Amino acid sequence: MTATAATREVERRFGAIAAVSGVTLEVAPGEIVGLLGANGAGKTTLIRMLLGLLVPTGGSVELFGRPPSRESRRRLGYLPQSGGLYDDLSVMENLAFVSGVYGVPAPDLGHLEAVRSRMVADLPLGIRRQVGFLAALCHHPELLVLDEPTSGVGPLARAQLWDTIHAAADSGVAVLVTTHHMDEAEQCDRLVMLSDGVEVASGSVEAVVAGMTSLEFGPSDPAAAMTALEDSGFCVFPVGHGLRVPDASAADIRLVLGEPEMAVATRPATLEESFAVLSSSKRAG
Amino acid sequence: MSYGLAGVDVAYGRVVALSRFDLDLAPGSVHALIGPDGAGKTTACKVLVGTRRPERGEVRRPSAHLVGYQPESAGSWPDLTVAENLDFVSRSFGHRRDGRIDELLELTRLRTARDRLAGDLSGGMRQKLAVAMAMLARPALLVLDEPTTGLDPVSRSGLWRLVLRAASEGAAVLVTTSYIYEAERADTVTFLDDGHAIATGTAASIRAGFQGVMSVTAECPEAGTFWRRGRNWRVWTRAGTAPANGTTVAPDLEDVVTAASMEPVR
Numbered sequence: 001m002t003a004t005a006a007t008r009e010v011e012r013r014f015g016a017i018a019a020v021s022g023v024t025l026e027v028a029p030g031e032i033v034g035l036l037g038a039n040g041a042g043k044t045t046l047i048r049m050l051l052g053l054l055v056p057t058g059g060s061v062e063l064f065g066r067p068p069s070r071e072s073r074r075r076l077g078y079l080p081q082s083g084g085l086y087d088d089l090s091v092m093e094n095l096a097f098v099s100g101v102y103g104v105p106a107p108d109l110g111h112l113e114a115v116r117s118r119m120v121a122d123l124p125l126g127i128r129r130q131v132g133f134l135a136a137l138c139h140h141p142e143l144l145v146l147d148e149p150t151s152g153v154g155p156l157a158r159a160q161l162w163d164t165i166h167a168a169a170d171s172g173v174a175v176l177v178t179t180h181h182m183d184e185a186e187q188c189d190r191l192v193m194l195s196d197g198v199e200v201a202s203g204s205v206e207a208v209v210a211g212m213t214s215l216e217f218g219p220s221d222p223a224a225a226m227t228a229l230e231d232s233g234f235c236v237f238p239v240g241h242g243l244r245v246p247d248a249s250a251a252d253i254r255l256v257l258g259e260p261e262m263a264v265a266t267r268p269a270t271l272e273e274s275f276a277v278l279s280s281s282k283r284a285g
Numbered sequence: 286m287s288y289g290l291a292g293v294d295v296a297y298g299r300v301v302a303l304s305r306f307d308l309d310l311a312p313g314s315v316h317a318l319i320g321p322d323g324a325g326k327t328t329a330c331k332v333l334v335g336t337r338r339p340e341r342g343e344v345r346r347p348s349a350h351l352v353g354y355q356p357e358s359a360g361s362w363p364d365l366t367v368a369e370n371l372d373f374v375s376r377s378f379g380h381r382r383d384g385r386i387d388e389l390l391e392l393t394r395l396r397t398a399r400d401r402l403a404g405d406l407s408g409g410m411r412q413k414l415a416v417a418m419a420m421l422a423r424p425a426l427l428v429l430d431e432p433t434t435g436l437d438p439v440s441r442s443g444l445w446r447l448v449l450r451a452a453s454e455g456a457a458v459l460v461t462t463s464y465i466y467e468a469e470r471a472d473t474v475t476f477l478d479d480g481h482a483i484a485t486g487t488a489a490s491i492r493a494g495f496q497g498v499m500s501v502t503a504e505c506p507e508a509g510t511f512w513r514r515g516r517n518w519r520v521w522t523r524a525g526t527a528p529a530n531g532t533t534v535a536p537d538l539e540d541v542v543t544a545a546s547m548e549p550v551r
Contacts, residue, residue, distance in 0.1 A: 038437030039408050125322050152322035152463055154478055155543040159512035166513045180435060182466060183539060187515050195437060205515075223453035226446050227392070235438075238445045240315075240472045240487070272466065276438035 002065050003028050004143045004174035005050055011058030012045050019045040020197045022059070027143065027174040032165065034188030035178040036275065042197035043178040047145060050176070051078060063143065074102070077141035081148045083132045087121035091131050094120060095138065102139035109134070126157025133164050144168055146177045150184060162187050182272045195279035205271055212269035212277065214246040215253055217262055225257050232256045235276040246273035287311050288333070288426050288457050293342030295328050295480075302328040304480045306342070309473075310426065310457035315448055317468055318461045320477035326461040327357055329477070330430045333459065346426055350378065353424030353456070357431050360415025363404025367395050367414055370403050374418050389417040392450055394443070409440025416447045420456075427456045433467065445470050465538050476542050483545040488538060495541050497523040500531030512543060519543075 003026040011021045020042040027033045037043050048054040049061050052068025063072040078084070085094045091112060099106045109116055112130060120128060129149065136144065149165065150158040165187070169175050177188060185191055186205055193201040193208065201208045214237075219225035222241050229236045229245060234256075237244045245253060250264040269277075288310045295303040303325045310316050318326050331337035332344060334354045346352060361370045371386045390396040393413040398406065403414060412432055419427060429448070433441045448470075452458050460471065468474040468488045475485040484491045500520045505511075506528060511520040520531050521544050527533050536544075 038440065039435040041437065154321035154324070154546060155465075155539065156546050157321075159543055162513050180437070181464065183464070187513070189516070221453065223446070223450040226449055230443075230446065235442060236446070237442050238449050238470050240470075270466070272438045272441075276442060279437060280439050 003062075004064060005176060006062045007046070007050065007056075007059065008062075009059035010046070010049060010056045010061055012049060012054060013057045018197050020049070020194075023192070023194070023197075023199050025192050025199075025202075027176050029142070029172050029174050030169050031190065032169050032175040032177060032188045034185045034191045035176060035194065036180065036182075036185050036191050037178075037194035038180055041194040043194060044147075045197075046194070047147065047176075047178060051076070051145065074139070075141055076143040076145060077136035077139065078145045079129075079132050079136040079147065079149060081151065083120075083128050084135060085120045085128065085132055088119065090117050090119055091123075092116045094131065095135055098135040099138045104139045107134045107138045124157075126153040126160070129153060129157070129161055130164070133161070137168065142173060144173050144175045146175065148179050148181070148184070149177060151179070151181060158183075182270070182275075185271055193275055193278065200278045201275070208278075209269055209271060209274045212247055212274050213266050214244045214269040214273050215248055215250055215264050216242060216244045216267050217253065217264045218242040219257055219259060219262065229253070229256055235273065235280055237273060237276075244273065246270075247277045288345045288347065290329065290332060290339075290345075291343040293329075293332055293339045293344070295325075295332060295337065295339050301480050303332070303339070306477075306480070306482060307485075308333070308459070308475060310459055311472075312425065312457045313452055313455050314472040315452050315458045315460060315470070317471035317474045318459060318477055319463070319465060319468055319474060320461075321463055323479075324477040325480040326463075326477060327430055328480075330354070330356075330428050330459070330461060333426070334428050347424075350422060351425040353419035353422060353427040353451075355415045355419040355429045355432060357461075360418055361403040361411060364402060366400050366402055367406070368399040370414060371418060371421065375421055378422060380422060385421060385423070389420060392447060393417045407440075409436045409443065412436060412440070412444060413447060416444060420447065420451055423454055424451075424456055427451045427458045429458070429460045431461050431463070433460075433462055433464070465542055468538055476545065478542075478546050483548075484541065491541055492536060492538065495536045495544070497521055497544070498527045498533060499536040499540050500527035500533045502528065502531040504530060506531075510544075510547065514539075 005027045007025045009022050012019050035043050049056050095106050150161045226236045234245050234248055246269040254260050254262055290308040293303055293306045320326050332339050334352050416432055432444050448458055473487055476483050501517050503517055506518055506520050509520055511518045
């Protein structure tokens with residue numbers, strides 16, 4: 001099956017700085033792909049190239065099997081993190097405007113009927129995001145690009161938003177989600193992790209974690225231990241007054257800390273820990 | 286001496302920002318205040334450090350010179366270098382010249398960046414500088430408002446190193462975040478939703494206090510309370526037994542908080 005959206009070894013330089021370099025990515029119909037990375041990792045640059053708003057300086061981008069064009073713009077929906085709505089228009093006015101632009105009927109409001117005449121600026125963030133979804137989906141796009149769709153919203157609103165995203169994917173829409181939230185990453189079928197413009201890992205959450213383990217222990221002085229371990233090149237995460245170090249051996253930890261008798265437990269690594277290990281080894285290498 | 290809030294109410298006009306809110310911060314330990322945008326995290330920080338007076342309730346805090354505060358998305362002056370930022374704060378507050386700045390440059394790993402303009406730093410470095418500035422006075426109470434938002438996991442771990450250090454120096458530390466999984470980093474945690482505390486304790490005690498049974502199923506459940514995670518549904522059975530086609534799982538914090546925010550406790 002042809003990928004709905006694909007980049008091949010895509011690169012974008014701004015002067016001497018490569019914001020994105022050598023990233024290959026595919027999103028198939030019905031699939032939810034997460035683009036994971038910190039602010040400044042290159043997510044927005046990559047998305048802008050996919051949307052055809054920015055021309056790559058290397059590699060290629062294809063939407064629906066062709067370079068991005070005006071015609072491909074009609075077939076995709078984009079929900080920016082800012083929401084993409086006019087704050088000083090009501091819910092219905094916003095949707096009437098967007099559907100008018102695409103020449104399609106205004107969408108059914110469903111459970112948002114109760115807020116149809118409310119000004120968008122006056123709505124809670126979770127509801128605003130749901131309205132943004134209706135706007136992004138009203139012309140039945142084949143590709144949906146979502147920029148941190150549930151960042152900052154509460155757990156309930158987040159669960160509802162993900163229901164909407166999964167329902168779109170179930171109906172065959174290809175979905176690309178950019179996020180720096182690990183919890184959002186766990187909703188995706190596949191992940192592409194970016195760090196400093198470079199892909200550091202890709203695959204399902206299970207494949208990215210790939211059996212990596214993390215050591216958990218309680219050193220006598222956690223703050224000093226954390227500094228010592230980092231100076232020796234380990235990624236270290238505090239857990240209360242204890243520490244966790246992914247991808248390390250207990251013997252090395254005891255040696256660095258000079259605590260030969262210290263109890264060390266082995267746990268499965270979290271996605272965040274794997275990401276940290278993968279991005280720091282890639283940077284160092 | 287512990288610090289914190291007791292029975293605090295704050296309203297902005299008719300909007301309730303905090304309601305009967307309690308917070309207990311012990312010296313030498315880290316408390317995470319976790320909630321979505323608009324839950325009241327920043328208001329709680331402001332009441333705690335004294336820039337916002339509550340309508341009702343009690344605030345326990347040390348005298349002003351022992352309070353360190355890093356407001357949300359703020360901290361440093363972009364046109365000053367890293368060293369100038371630290372020096373300026375230190376002089377303004379009349380701190381002793383006792384090597385604290387060097388110590389913090391070392392701790393933040395900003396020594397090699399000391400002469401760079403704060404405005405030219407990466408997000409992670411700038412955030413570390415802001416926290417270092419709040420730690421200059423060796424505060425007894427350190428309040429950090431969303432220090433880790435938007436950072437990559439490596440920078441986030443670097444920030445938690447500063448937090449751990451402040452606690453080991455004896456500070457009572459409050460860190461706010463919207464990332465549920467960061468609860469594990471702190472000694473104790475309060476989950477905040479819409480101005481109300483919905484759960485408080487250690488991450489383990491909050492998980493242990495979960496009422497009911499969580500199960501996972503690949504088929505959309507026909508009844509009950511459920512939500513999607515990836516290709517599966519998480520099903521919450523408040524009382525009784527889990528649905529037959531599901532696999533019972535231990536609830537994680539995301540489950541506990543999602544379930545708690547459905548409870549009509551208000």
